[in-house]
Amino acid sequence: MIKRKSKIISFIALVALLSVLLFGCTFTSVDDHYSVQLEGDFEVSFLISCEKVLTTEGAFEGLPNTLKPLIPKDGYFIPKVDVLCVEGDSVTDLLRKICANKNISLTITGGNYIASIGGLSEKMYANNLGGWMYKVNGVFPNKSASMYTLVEGDIVEWLYTCEPGDLGELEW
Amino acid sequence: MSRLERYHPIIVFLYFLMCIITVMFTMHPVIIILSFVISIALSFQLEGCRKVGKSLLYIIPIMIIIALTNPLFVHDGGTELFFMNGNAVTLEALIYGVMISLKLVSIIYWFRAYNYIMTSDKVIYLFGKVSPRLSLLLTMSLRFVPLYARKFREADDASRALGAYATSNIKDKLMAKLHVFAIVFSYSIESAVTTSDSMSARGYGMRRRTNYHNFKWSMSDTIMFLFVALGCVTLATIMILGYSGFDYYPYVDDINIGVASIVMYVSYFCLASIGMIMEIKEAVSWSILRSKI
Numbered sequence: 001m002i003k004r005k006s007k008i009i010s011f012i013a014l015v016a017l018l019s020v021l022l023f024g025c026t027f028t029s030v031d032d033h034y035s036v037q038l039e040g041d042f043e044v045s046f047l048i049s050c051e052k053v054l055t056t057e058g059a060f061e062g063l064p065n066t067l068k069p070l071i072p073k074d075g076y077f078i079p080k081v082d083v084l085c086v087e088g089d090s091v092t093d094l095l096r097k098i099c100a101n102k103n104i105s106l107t108i109t110g111g112n113y114i115a116s117i118g119g120l121s122e123k124m125y126a127n128n129l130g131g132w133m134y135k136v137n138g139v140f141p142n143k144s145a146s147m148y149t150l151v152e153g154d155i156v157e158w159l160y161t162c163e164p165g166d167l168g169e170l171e172w
Numbered sequence: 173m174s175r176l177e178r179y180h181p182i183i184v185f186l187y188f189l190m191c192i193i194t195v196m197f198t199m200h201p202v203i204i205i206l207s208f209v210i211s212i213a214l215s216f217q218l219e220g221c222r223k224v225g226k227s228l229l230y231i232i233p234i235m236i237i238i239a240l241t242n243p244l245f246v247h248d249g250g251t252e253l254f255f256m257n258g259n260a261v262t263l264e265a266l267i268y269g270v271m272i273s274l275k276l277v278s279i280i281y282w283f284r285a286y287n288y289i290m291t292s293d294k295v296i297y298l299f300g301k302v303s304p305r306l307s308l309l310l311t312m313s314l315r316f317v318p319l320y321a322r323k324f325r326e327a328d329d330a331s332r333a334l335g336a337y338a339t340s341n342i343k344d345k346l347m348a349k350l351h352v353f354a355i356v357f358s359y360s361i362e363s364a365v366t367t368s369d370s371m372s373a374r375g376y377g378m379r380r381r382t383n384y385h386n387f388k389w390s391m392s393d394t395i396m397f398l399f400v401a402l403g404c405v406t407l408a409t410i411m412i413l414g415y416s417g418f419d420y421y422p423y424v425d426d427i428n429i430g431v432a433s434i435v436m437y438v439s440y441f442c443l444a445s446i447g448m449i450m451e452i453k454e455a456v457s458w459s460i461l462r463s464k465i
Contacts, residue, residue, distance in 0.1 A: 028255040064419035066250075096258070105260065105422075107247045119422035121248055 036100035040084035042152035046098055050120055050160040051075035052167070059125045059162050070119050077104055077118045091134055091145040091156055112146045117158065125162040133167060134158050140167075174218050174289070175454040176447055180393045181294040183400065188286045190404050191444050195278055198416040201271055202427060202437050208274045210444040211281035217451045218288050231280070235273040242269025250422035268420045285447070287314070297385050308376060320360055327352045327359075396446065403443030410436040 053059045054075050060068065078098065085094055092108065099106040099117065107116040114132045115121055122131035134145055135157040141148050150156070161167045176184055195207040215224045242265050244256070249264025292311035299307035328349075331337065336348040375381045410416070415432050419425045427433075 025257050030252050030254060033252075033255045033260075064421065065425055066419055066423035067421075070250075070422065105250065105252070107260070108258070116248060119248075119250060121421070 034100050034103055036097050038083050038097055038101055040086040040089070042085055042087075043082045044085045044094065044150055044153070045080055045155040046078065046083050046094065047080040047156075048077040048104075048117055048158040049075055050077060050118075052160055052162045053120065053125070053130075056125065056162040056166065059130075062126065063120075063124055067119050067124075078102060085150055089150055091136070091148045091150065093146075094150060094156065095145065095158065112144045114145060114158075117160075120160060129164070130160065130162050132158055133161055175450045176218070176289050177291075179396060180387050180389050181290065181298050183393050183396050184289055184294075185298060187396075187400050187443075187446060188282060188290075190400065190407075192279060192282050192286075194407055194411070194440060194443075195275060195282075198411065198418075199268075199271060199275075199420070200416050200418045203416065203440050204271055204275050204278065206437070206441055207282070207444060208278040210441075210448065211278045211285065214285045214447050214451075215281045215288075217448060218285055227284075231277055235277055238273040238276065239266065239269040242266065242272060248421040264420050264422065264424055267424060271420075293383065293385070294387075296383060297387060300381075300383065304376075304378070304381070316360075320356060323359060324352065324356045327355050396450070399446055400443065403439050403446070406435060406439040407443060410439070 050071060053063070053071060060071070063071070083094070083098060089097075092112070092114070095114070095117075096106065096108070098104075104118045105116070106114070106118075107121065109115045114134075117132060124130050133140060135141075136148065136150075137155050159167050191207070191211075195203060198204070212224070212228070243261045246265045246268070247259045247262065249260070249262025249268075251263040252260040253263055253266075254261055292315065295311050296304075296307050299310075331348060331352050336351070337345055339345060410432055413432065415428065415436050
């Protein structure tokens, strides 16, 4: 009788804990997530390119088979477009909005690190190399993308690098 | 008493080693599912339905938890089901989680069957010459877990009979349980001292200590060795050629039904079920012989 009571109590405690955890999270359906409008105050140029995957030797063959048809032939997930951007948005915020608007899947780990764009994720070249880097106005800011605040007229490029140094980021 | 126990230990060891290693180093769903089904079936055959069925009942919640944890932390798949805190919970991550949990449970059950068959004398026979200390360490530490569990149950029952849990105060009950734990702890330390003295007096751990073994190599051992070796060689060549790779992200790969892949599935099935085939053969011939009495 007492054993059964303690079982019931522990079950209720577990359910309470789970519900507290779940109510702390925000759930959105797929349609809601991808229906984001780009509105804002000023214009910024934006592009996402995975050209290095197509030009580096052996990079395309090393991708998973189901990813190969998803890589755009010209190497641009998003060719250069002008988008509206809200005051105070960081590069990550803009990336999130644009990918949601254009139905491109995006994985951000730890709130800051861009792990994959459009299914092409880090470490897909030679099993251990490769990742996404961003340039603003032609230079690599060397800052986390969530710490860079955009101003009017910035040109943001997201590029996939295969080998260290192939985007010119190591030249001073 | 099973047929596998009567084989030479090195054959049985090789058989389990090959089955476990093959399933450990691949994520191919066909191999994982085959391994899951066969390892559980083998455990059923060796230990009986009731025991293994009960353990399955306890392990299913753990499997569900593992399967559900993967989509919460990995957001890489293509088909998104819904978004949680801005991260995608995807079908591919869920499938991968299910495969991981099946793989883990199948390895657990392979080890369970291995543990049932490879008793301590067999392990010492295999590894005694190579490293007496290691084989001693393994067999003793594997022995201690069920031993101390049993001792805890005994001390717990004795305490209950003495009325230690008669109070309805939770704190008192906890203190009584802690007391039982202290009893078992001091028992374990004392018994460790006496056990080690007795074992060193009898010469355990010395390289020249001989044990009595009656493991003879017979014709059936040769046959089993040929089967296991054949299965291993075909499996190894095909896996080295790369047919055991399988991608889950961004979309789940199609299951290959080319010739090489079918050979791989069939040879893994044959290799893994050798144990069960031997047991079933024995049971069938035994029932045939019994019906003639």
